[in-house]
Amino acid sequence: MEITTTDLGLAARVQHLTKTYGTGEGEVRALDGVSVGIRRGQFTAIMGPSGSGKSTLMHIMAGLDAPTQGRAWIGDTEITGLGDLELTILRRRRVGFVFQAFNLVPTLDAIGNITLPFDLDGRRPSALERARIDGLVESLSLGPRLRHRPHQLSGGQQQRVAIARALATAPDLVFADEPTGNLDSRTGREVLALLAAASRDHGQSIAMVTHDPVAASFADRVLFLGDGRIVADKPRQSAEEVGAYMLGMEVAA
Incomplete structure (x- = not known):
């Protein structure tokens, strides 16, 4: 019998994942045999240095x-x-996306x-969905x-609209690619607190690619990638702990 992702308590997973670009001498291995799951809720x-494969992993x-x-x-x-x-x-019905470039x-x-x-x-929001959208608009201060x-709109307002769009359908799974990359630190923290609340209060599963230790400190779990492999899987970390680990990875490289 095949073990399902739900049996494992996962919203998404990959098994023995490899991704290469180019061929022969010019071949680049962006991911090298990665197996990992994103836990429900x-x-x-x-995280990982530039070129570690983190965006490739999320896109797959x-x-x-x-x-x-x-x-x-x-x-x-x-x-x-x-x-x-x-x-x-499948993506439209079950997945939400928040990109650094907003994509509005x-x-x-x-x-x-x-x-x-x-x-x-091809449908209108139900009464329940309409209520959720109203709640998101209010919590994101987008009413006016x-x-x-x-x-x-300012960059921060555009990103808040993008987050409201990503959460509007209450998707099981939300992928966020550097969602605070274009925001000032105060707006960035508001955005991160909102993503944290979506998982804590509404049971949504959030996977966020970031290079920012402060952003990572909002997460329940931090995966570190290096050279296309997962090199560490840690429970909640402070920004200082994440920063120290990243520095260690760069020194080792």
């Missing part, structure tokens, strides 16, 4: 990129062999961007900005 930070886990070898699951659905359409529908639609106002996942799914388009 937990906020996981994925999210179905945005395909592995060279190995398997990946979101929940109990193996995504490794899925076609583009099936993958798109410039022609839509803030509320239009927040409700975009419902429009793409709902009719503004992205170019009328």
Whole structure:
């Protein structure tokens, strides 16, 4: 009998994952035999020096990129062999994304961007979903900005709209790629506190790629990647502990 991801208490996992780019002499191994899971209801930070494979790992886990070898699951659905359409529908219904570059639609106002996942799914938010969106808008202080388009918003406001969009459908799993990279430190901390609350209060599983020790200190668990392999898997760390470990990795390299 095959053990499922749910049996293991995981929202997503990868097994024996390898990703190479190029061929022959020019081959680059971005990931080298990685097996890891993202635990349900937990906020996981994925850290590592530049070029360690952390963004590649997240993109494969999210179905945005395909592995060279190995398997990946979101929940109990193996995504490794899925076609583009099936993958798109799965991501739309079960996964939220927060990117460093916000990725908002410039022609839509803030509320239009927040409700975009419902429009793409060809449906209106239910009463329950509408209440959740109202709650997100309030907790993110976006009320006065709902009719503004992205170019009328500050970077912090745009990122808050992106987070509201990612959480609007209450996805099982949220992937955040350097979500505080373009924000000042106060706004960054607000964004991180919100992601932490989404996992703590709503049982959502969050996987965040970051190079910032302060951002990682908000997570329940910190995975460290080096040269395409997981080199450490640690419970909640202080920013100082994360910084010291990263420094040690760079010195060892």
